[in-house]
Amino acid sequence: MSFSIVSDPVTIFQEKLGSLFTDAVMQFQEYRGELTLTVRPERIIELCQALREHPDLRFDLLSDLTAVDHLQDRKAGDPRYHVVYHLFSTHTKKRIRLKAPVDGETPEIDSVTPVWRGADWHERECYDMFGIVFRGHPDLRRILMPEDWVGYPLRKDYPVTGEETYDYINKQLADE
Amino acid sequence: MPFKLEFQTDSRITETLKERHTDHMVLNMGPQHPSTHGVLRLVLELDGEEIVNVIPDIGYLHRGMEKLAEVKGYHRFIPFTDRLDYLAPMSNNTGVVLAVEKLIGVEVPPRAQYLRVILCELARISSHLLWLGTSALDIGAMSVFMYTFRERETIYDIFEEVCGARFTVSYMRVGGVSVDVPPHFAAMTRAFIDDFGKKIDEYEALLTNNKIWRMRTEGIGVISAERAIEYGMTGPCLRGSGVDVDLRRDNPYLVYDELDFDIPLGENGDTFDRYLVRVEEMRQSRRIIRQALEKLPDGPIKVDDNKISFPERATIEHSMEAVIHHFLLASEGVKAPPGEVYMPIEAPKGELGFYVVGDGTAYPKRLRIRSPSFVNLSALPEMCRGHMIADVVAIIGTIDLVLGDCDR
Numbered sequence: 001m002s003f004s005i006v007s008d009p010v011t012i013f014q015e016k017l018g019s020l021f022t023d024a025v026m027q028f029q030e031y032r033g034e035l036t037l038t039v040r041p042e043r044i045i046e047l048c049q050a051l052r053e054h055p056d057l058r059f060d061l062l063s064d065l066t067a068v069d070h071l072q073d074r075k076a077g078d079p080r081y082h083v084v085y086h087l088f089s090t091h092t093k094k095r096i097r098l099k100a101p102v103d104g105e106t107p108e109i110d111s112v113t114p115v116w117r118g119a120d121w122h123e124r125e126c127y128d129m130f131g132i133v134f135r136g137h138p139d140l141r142r143i144l145m146p147e148d149w150v151g152y153p154l155r156k157d158y159p160v161t162g163e164e165t166y167d168y169i170n171k172q173l174a175d176e
Numbered sequence: 177m178p179f180k181l182e183f184q185t186d187s188r189i190t191e192t193l194k195e196r197h198t199d200h201m202v203l204n205m206g207p208q209h210p211s212t213h214g215v216l217r218l219v220l221e222l223d224g225e226e227i228v229n230v231i232p233d234i235g236y237l238h239r240g241m242e243k244l245a246e247v248k249g250y251h252r253f254i255p256f257t258d259r260l261d262y263l264a265p266m267s268n269n270t271g272v273v274l275a276v277e278k279l280i281g282v283e284v285p286p287r288a289q290y291l292r293v294i295l296c297e298l299a300r301i302s303s304h305l306l307w308l309g310t311s312a313l314d315i316g317a318m319s320v321f322m323y324t325f326r327e328r329e330t331i332y333d334i335f336e337e338v339c340g341a342r343f344t345v346s347y348m349r350v351g352g353v354s355v356d357v358p359p360h361f362a363a364m365t366r367a368f369i370d371d372f373g374k375k376i377d378e379y380e381a382l383l384t385n386n387k388i389w390r391m392r393t394e395g396i397g398v399i400s401a402e403r404a405i406e407y408g409m410t411g412p413c414l415r416g417s418g419v420d421v422d423l424r425r426d427n428p429y430l431v432y433d434e435l436d437f438d439i440p441l442g443e444n445g446d447t448f449d450r451y452l453v454r455v456e457e458m459r460q461s462r463r464i465i466r467q468a469l470e471k472l473p474d475g476p477i478k479v480d481d482n483k484i485s486f487p488e489r490a491t492i493e494h495s496m497e498a499v500i501h502h503f504l505l506a507s508e509g510v511k512a513p514p515g516e517v518y519m520p521i522e523a524p525k526g527e528l529g530f531y532v533v534g535d536g537t538a539y540p541k542r543l544r545i546r547s548p549s550f551v552n553l554s555a556l557p558e559m560c561r562g563h564m565i566a567d568v569v570a571i572i573g574t575i576d577l578v579l580g581d582c583d584r
Contacts, residue, residue, distance in 0.1 A: 031515050031516065031517070032278055032279070032281065032515070032517050034516075034517060034518060036516070060405050060406075061405050061408055061410075062408050063408065063410075063518075063520065063527065063529060063546065064518070064529055064531065064544065064546040066531065066542075066544045066546075068533055068541070068542045069542070070541075073535060073541075084531065084544075086518050086529070086531065086546070090405055090419055090420075090421050093421070093426040093427065095427070095518070095520075097516075097518060116406060116408065117403075117406040117407055118406060118407040118408030118409075118551060118554060118555075120554060121550065121551070121554040122551075125550075129242075142235075143234065143235060144234065144235035144238040144583060144584075145235060145238065146235070153240060153243055154242060154243055158243075160243055160244070160246075160247050161247075
């Protein structure tokens with residue numbers, strides 16, 4: 001049922017990526033056969049480029065890009081969001097997950113659209129739902145919600161139902 | 177004040193047109209257009225009849241599924257997945273329960289795995305049948321629609337026998353399936369697939385060498401292998417361009433690695449190749465179902481762990497423990513440990529992935545749905561450029577998108 005991603009990931013990635021791995025990757029972990037690299041957000045483009053171009057790795061397909069809001073259970077000082085990238089290689093059929101921590105009221109990270117064209121809509125959706133700004137994105141607009149929507153629905157402080165929703169939106173409008 | 181008819185067009189297109197002083201026309205197509213298969217709006221920039229640019233506008237069917245998952249919990253979210261790609265609810269159910277099972281770290285009994293494979297492949301056939309019927313209808317071949325809907329009806333009859341529902345099935349459960357299939361399920365399914373081979377030949381006789389069909393599909397909506405990968409396209413849209421990726425073989429899940437099947441590939445990446453790929457996939461699904469029916473073992477249909485699946489009805493009458501488990505499962509739901517998993521499956525339309533972040537409760541902290549239609553649709557502008565308006569209809573058809581899946 002589980003599928004292997006990379007056998008003995010640490011050595012392989014360290015060998016292939018060399019100093020970039022040591023500089024850009026803060027931490028790696030394996031869970032249920034899946035490899036996750038937590039990376040420095042400022043190195044994300046560089047690392048994605050290397051993962052895509054390296055002749056032995058060739059993670060050429062961006063499977064998914066999204067974010068997670070850790071508002072309720074983060075420790076003090078931890079970043080609030082993780083931007084999560086799922087990469088897939090059509091050559092080796094391996095998968096890898098990258099996580100880049102971002103923080104702040106308007107979190108920012110570099111766009112990976114120069115690396116994968118397909119990141120365009122994913123990043124627009126991520127901006128639409130979490131309010132994460134992707135620097136260098138060609139056309140960062142809302143994609144699923146109406147263009148004049150207030151607030152970012154998938155943030156944990158955004159209410160799901162009832163009058164709270166109206167209160168939240170009115171407060172956001174008043175703040176603007 | 178004189179009456180002015182205002183069209184809500186994409187401000188970006190109109191502004192750039194003004195800047196460039198071109199006499200290109202902006203045409204709004206949809207969201208209520210019969211060929212857009214739901215509520216897709218396209219803003220077309222036209223030079224005469226030729227497409228210069230297309231801006232898709234989506235979100236008309238957005239229901240906030242990912243947010244709802246966070247308050248509904250793992251089990252109560254299953255019926256929501258029926259409404260993602262509503263042409264293959266069995267696949268969506270399977271996707272979400274596999275993700276949760278992977279997070280919990282439990283493997284379901286073989287019978288349940290085989291049943292899931294059979295029903296997923298039936299869902300694939302039914303989804304491809306609807307695609308074939310409607311995309312041929314859009315291009316103008318009326319009669320195929322009548323034939324494909326005849327077979328699709330039989331598949332829905334099978335689903336009705338299995339779980340009581342024809343369309344929104346909600347059949348899969350975390351830890352297995354909801355009920356065992358009725359005794360006549362195997363005979364019914366076998367009768368369908370025995371007959372179905374001839375039916376595929378019938379569709380092909382109507383279309384494959386039909387001169388008009390070939391003129392409308394060959395060389396239309398071409399996307400090269402490199403471009404398709406760059407856009408992240410998956411499923412038949414990627415294989416139509418000749419990229420050999422099928423998650424049933426490459427990242428095997430369920431019991432696909434015990435079954436023998438071929439993966440059809442296209443060469444040119446045009447509408448005609450994607451048509452051939454999907455037709456062949458229906459034949460391969462038929463092969464898979466036949467083998468799975470032969471190998472279908474007896475035994476339990478859900479895991480024997482009352483923290484995950486409901487205890488047997490009979491045990492509730494004499495076991496206090498069973499009552500407690502039943503009560504906890506019904507009121508709280510299945511709990512998943514803290515951690516994160518991404519579970520991709522090969523749905524009829526491409527890679528359907530569920531990224532689940534658990535926090536130890538019965539509610540996911542984050543449940544992300546990576547839907548194939550969303551990603552495949554993002555390549556539409558590139559596929560349309562330089563073609564005629566009538567070809568846009570053919571290209572929407574060939575991407576095989578479902579807006580429920582796209583907008584979530």
